[in-house]
Amino acid sequence: xxxRYAVLTLLDIEPGSGYDLKRRFERSVSHFWSASxxxxxxxxxxxxxxxxxxxxxxxxxxKPDKKVxxxxxxxxxxxxxxxxxxxxAQKIREPFxxxxxxxxxxxxxxxxxxxxxxxxxxxxLLDSYLEQNERVLNSDSELQERYWLAHQTLLLGIxxxxxxxxxxxxxxxxxxxx
Amino acid sequence: xxxRYAVLTLLDIEPGSGYDLKRRFERSVSHFWSASxxxxxxxxxxxxxxxxxxxxxxxxxxKPDKKVxxxxxxxxxxxxxxxxxxxxAQKIREPFxxxxxxxxxxxxxxxxxxxxxxxxxxxxLLDSYLEQNERVLNSDSELQERYWLAHQTLLLGIxxxxxxxxxxxxxxxxxxxx
DNA sequence: GGTTAATATGAAACTCTTTGCATAAGCCCA
DNA sequence: TGGGCTTATGCAAAGAGTTTCATATTAACC
Numbered sequence: 001x002x003x004r005y006a007v008l009t010l011l012d013i014e015p016g017s018g019y020d021l022k023r024r025f026e027r028s029v030s031h032f033w034s035a036s037x038x039x040x041x042x043x044x045x046x047x048x049x050x051x052x053x054x055x056x057x058x059x060x061x062x063k064p065d066k067k068v069x070x071x072x073x074x075x076x077x078x079x080x081x082x083x084x085x086x087x088x089a090q091k092i093r094e095p096f097x098x099x100x101x102x103x104x105x106x107x108x109x110x111x112x113x114x115x116x117x118x119x120x121x122x123x124x125l126l127d128s129y130l131e132q133n134e135r136v137l138n139s140d141s142e143l144q145e146r147y148w149l150a151h152q153t154l155l156l157g158i159x160x161x162x163x164x165x166x167x168x169x170x171x172x173x174x175x176x177x178x
Numbered sequence: 179x180x181x182r183y184a185v186l187t188l189l190d191i192e193p194g195s196g197y198d199l200k201r202r203f204e205r206s207v208s209h210f211w212s213a214s215x216x217x218x219x220x221x222x223x224x225x226x227x228x229x230x231x232x233x234x235x236x237x238x239x240x241k242p243d244k245k246v247x248x249x250x251x252x253x254x255x256x257x258x259x260x261x262x263x264x265x266x267a268q269k270i271r272e273p274f275x276x277x278x279x280x281x282x283x284x285x286x287x288x289x290x291x292x293x294x295x296x297x298x299x300x301x302x303l304l305d306s307y308l309e310q311n312e313r314v315l316n317s318d319s320e321l322q323e324r325y326w327l328a329h330q331t332l333l334l335g336i337x338x339x340x341x342x343x344x345x346x347x348x349x350x351x352x353x354x355x356x
Numbered sequence: 357g358g359t360t361a362a363t364a365t366g367a368a369a370c371t372c373t374t375t376g377c378a379t380a381a382g383c384c385c386a
Numbered sequence: 387t388g389g390g391c392t393t394a395t396g397c398a399a400a401g402a403g404t405t406t407c408a409t410a411t412t413a414a415c416c
Binding site: 008029082086089114117121 | 184
């Protein structure tokens with residue numbers, strides 16, 4: 001149920017098409033939400049049907065037409081209302097940790113490889129968050145002030161990745177040591 | 179698709195009923211998975227239908243009968259096979275961070291209260307993980323050795339909560355300072 | 357004596373998410 | 387001129403997860 005508000009939030013900051021949104025999810029909120037393009041399009045249709053979004057078709061040269069969505073007044077109102085309610089609890093689901101939990105089925109080498117794979121993935125994530133962070137720090141100070149809270153969520157994402165990486169590095173050392 | 183393997187993992191460590199499982203999810207893997215009792219019962223039925231679980235009805239005095247499930251050979255084989263495959267990517271979904279991302283709809287006081295609520299929740303989580311950790315450290319060393327990898331997942335959970343808490347405390351200081 | 361909590365299981369309806377398929381135009385490279 | 391990539395949108399079906407309701411026993415509490 002929070003996907004719709006994630007969509008409203010990004011469109012509130014700047015209108016865009018389903019395709020735009022998908023990329024913006026990847027570039028700017030991947031540290032706390034992910035969604036496929038099908039989810040975007042379906043959610044956009046629904047929000048449009050419910051009158052929370054306006055849709056402007058934008059013919060483009062050389063590319064298929066774009067449907068640019070933006071918040072209506074009732075969309076903005078719905079978002080404002082939701083933001084002020086206590087957040088639904090987060091559901092944690094980490095398949096990798098199940099695998100470690102069942103790790104007596106793994107040889108030491110297999111465990112080490114699995115941890116190494118996770119380490120690589122989390123290092124890549126950290127890099128992409130640090131890049132995002134650079135972009136924020138290079139933006140003008142008015143924007144930085146306006147989206148200060150949004151920026152803090154990115155800093156949490158960065159810290160979370162550092163915690164993961166430090167844990168995985170320690171695991172590798174201990175698995176290596178035998 | 180990982181719920182079934184989480185169920186198999188816990189039943190591999192020790193057989194139990196749906197009710198048992200639900201509590202064991204809460205007590206011992208809540209740092210990386212959560213599920214409702216309905217999910218348990220449905221998954222147990224399915225796994226039983228597919229021949230991955232045995233079921234032994236255990237009449238009890240003073241309480242309704244228990245259906246105690248345990249892994250069949252093909253259940254153990256399915257688990258072993260899955261554990262050795264690369265883990266499906268984790269999906270991150272944190273409604274609270276969407277709310278902060280849309281935080282220009284929040285007053286400073288509202289933001290502070292929201293962060294404080296999260297801080298309280300994460301402190302409670304940390305406490306419960308630390309209790310679990312105590313139980314592990316007080317268990318006999320043979321068990322500790324056998325479930326060393328499982329224990330490491332708990333330590334990651336603890337570190338993750340500490341990161342969250344440190345972030346939230348910093349946020350409160352900065353929001354307080356005005 | 358009535359209420360609430362814990363133990364114990366399950367059906368049904370519903371929503372949300374994922375996966376696979378389909379379309380279509382333009383661009384770049386060989 | 388054919389193959390693959392990016393932009394751009396969408397449907398259908400299956401799978402996963404949530405919510406609501408239902409049942410039944412015991413024990414503790416007021």
